[in-house]
Amino acid sequence: xxxxxxxxxxxxxxxxxxxxxxxxxxxxxxxxxxxxxxxxxxxxxxxxxxxxxxxxxxxxxxxxxxxxxxxxxxxxxxxxxxxxxxxxxxxxxxxxxxxxxxxxxxxxxxxxxxxxxxxxxxxxxxxxxxxxxxxxxxxxxxxxxxxxxxxxxxxxxxxxxxxxxxxxxxxxxxxxxxxxxxxxxxxxxxxxxxxxxxxxxxxxxxxxxxxxxxxxxxxxxxxxxxxxxxxxxxxxxxxxxxxxxxxxxxxxxxxxxxxxxxxxxxxxxxxxxxxxxxxxxxxxxxxxxxxxxxxxxxxxxxxxxxxxxxxxxxxxxxxxxxxxxxxxxxxxxxxxxxxxxxxxxxxxxxxxxxxxxxxxxxxxxxxxxxxxxxxxxxxxxxxxxxxxxxxxxxxxxxxxxxxxxxxxxxxxxxxxxxxxxx
DNA sequence: TCTGGGGTCCTAGGACCC
DNA sequence: TCTGGGGTCCTAGGACCC
Numbered sequence: 001x002x003x004x005x006x007x008x009x010x011x012x013x014x015x016x017x018x019x020x021x022x023x024x025x026x027x028x029x030x031x032x033x034x035x036x037x038x039x040x041x042x043x044x045x046x047x048x049x050x051x052x053x054x055x056x057x058x059x060x061x062x063x064x065x066x067x068x069x070x071x072x073x074x075x076x077x078x079x080x081x082x083x084x085x086x087x088x089x090x091x092x093x094x095x096x097x098x099x100x101x102x103x104x105x106x107x108x109x110x111x112x113x114x115x116x117x118x119x120x121x122x123x124x125x126x127x128x129x130x131x132x133x134x135x136x137x138x139x140x141x142x143x144x145x146x147x148x149x150x151x152x153x154x155x156x157x158x159x160x161x162x163x164x165x166x167x168x169x170x171x172x173x174x175x176x177x178x179x180x181x182x183x184x185x186x187x188x189x190x191x192x193x194x195x196x197x198x199x200x201x202x203x204x205x206x207x208x209x210x211x212x213x214x215x216x217x218x219x220x221x222x223x224x225x226x227x228x229x230x231x232x233x234x235x236x237x238x239x240x241x242x243x244x245x246x247x248x249x250x251x252x253x254x255x256x257x258x259x260x261x262x263x264x265x266x267x268x269x270x271x272x273x274x275x276x277x278x279x280x281x282x283x284x285x286x287x288x289x290x291x292x293x294x295x296x297x298x299x300x301x302x303x304x305x306x307x308x309x310x311x312x313x314x315x316x317x318x319x320x321x322x323x324x325x326x327x328x329x330x331x332x333x334x335x336x337x338x339x340x341x342x343x344x345x346x347x348x349x350x351x352x353x354x355x356x357x358x359x360x361x362x363x364x365x366x367x368x369x370x371x372x373x374x375x376x377x378x379x380x381x382x383x384x385x386x387x388x389x390x391x392x393x394x395x396x397x398x399x400x401x402x403x404x405x406x407x408x409x410x411x412x413x414x415x416x417x418x419x420x421x422x
Numbered sequence: 423t424c425t426g427g428g429g430t431c432c433t434a435g436g437a438c439c440c
Numbered sequence: 441t442c443t444g445g446g447g448t449c450c451t452a453g454g455a456c457c458c
Contacts, residue, residue: 038424192456431456432455
């Protein structure tokens with residue numbers, strides 16, 4: 001086996017981050033809420049043990065929360081993001097080759113570490129993250145990314161592994177595949193798991209032993225790659241450089257239903273400002289945008305109206321001013337009075353790098369001026385946070401903005417970022 | 423009363439072209 | 441009488457991820 005990959009992730013990420021700064025939460029059941037405080041998106045181990053379910057609406061979990069005194073907190077993304085950056089930085093000191101996979105997960109390439117005691121190395125990483133950041137992690141090491149993820153999953157549950165599992169012999173890999181349910185394999189979701197079970201494929205080991213043609217036929221080429229990775233054949237390398245996004249979306253549910261065009265315009269302008277900022281951060285332009293909104297689908301007694309309007313731009317741009325004006329045109333084209341809107345969003349599409357720009361002879365906009373203004377806005381935004389400078393169309397009241405009833409301080413960033421403190 | 427947000431990739435089918 | 445077929449592009453929808 002040539003390649004060797006390490007997967008590390010933060011245990012109960014959001015709950016663990018809060019506990020660093022609020023140690024009184026240690027040992028207590030804790031649930032972290034989605035944007036708008038709608039549902040539960042993260043739980044401490046104690047909350048999991050009480051039967052609080054991932055994705056469960058808050059009101060449904062309320063009986064358990066009240067009965068056992070589960071502590072509830074709103075999401076705090078500035079804080080999560082900051083701690084995530086520190087986690088990945090720490091991880092990166094252990095290999096020259098690193099992939100930042102998500103806010104709480106990363107991969108390292110250990111292919112040249114054949115002389116290293118891998119178990120010990122994994123334990124050192126785990127201890128270091130704990131010492132430097134106070135975050136609990138688990139580590140899996142194996143020949144492919146899929147197997148490293150699987151090793152990590154077992155490490156989390158096994159008392160013997162103590163949070164670090166190395167799978168680098170055929171016997172160990174076979175034993176591991178046998179104890180993992182097919183639905184717990186990375187890339188096998190609910191639909192595929194149900195389908196596979198009907199064919200008698202129950203474990204990860206079963207999946208590793210289907211034929212290539214079966215995998216391709218039933219799970220597409222993506223599934224075939226998973227099967228090969230389970231057999232130890234690497235099909236996915238680490239992504240060292242994050243690829244530029246092909247689509248950029250900003251959408252939110254409203255804290256209160258929105259019924260007027262005025263407020264909807266504020267929200268759309270605000271979301272577009274955010275998307276345009278993301279677009280410029282990755283040094284791209286876009287040639288298409290969409291605006292969409294919906295009423296509350298969980299409320300069948302209210303009249304429902306969802307719509308989406310897409311506009312192709314005559315000249316690709318990343319100017320907030322231009323994108324907002326097109327977005328408002330799109331919105332006006334589809335907005336209807338008489339509905340209680342629950343959510344809106346914008347989507348940027350047909351994204352291309354700044355270098356591939358092509359002009360249009362009918363272009364009447366002074367792009368140089370826009371560019372200077374955007375640069376100035378971006379400097380302020382990155383130094384002082386979003387919202388320090390904004391367009392008039394974004395509004396100032398933002399009565400529609402999302403609910404955060406259980407807010408916390410941004411402990412590591414700015415004290416003035418305090419949302420609501422209880 | 424109250425149900426997240428932001429992405430990726432693949433496939434099938436239709437339009438269109440020569 | 442016999443009414444092609446292959447390629448490409450685009451889009452919608454479905455699956456997955458955290």
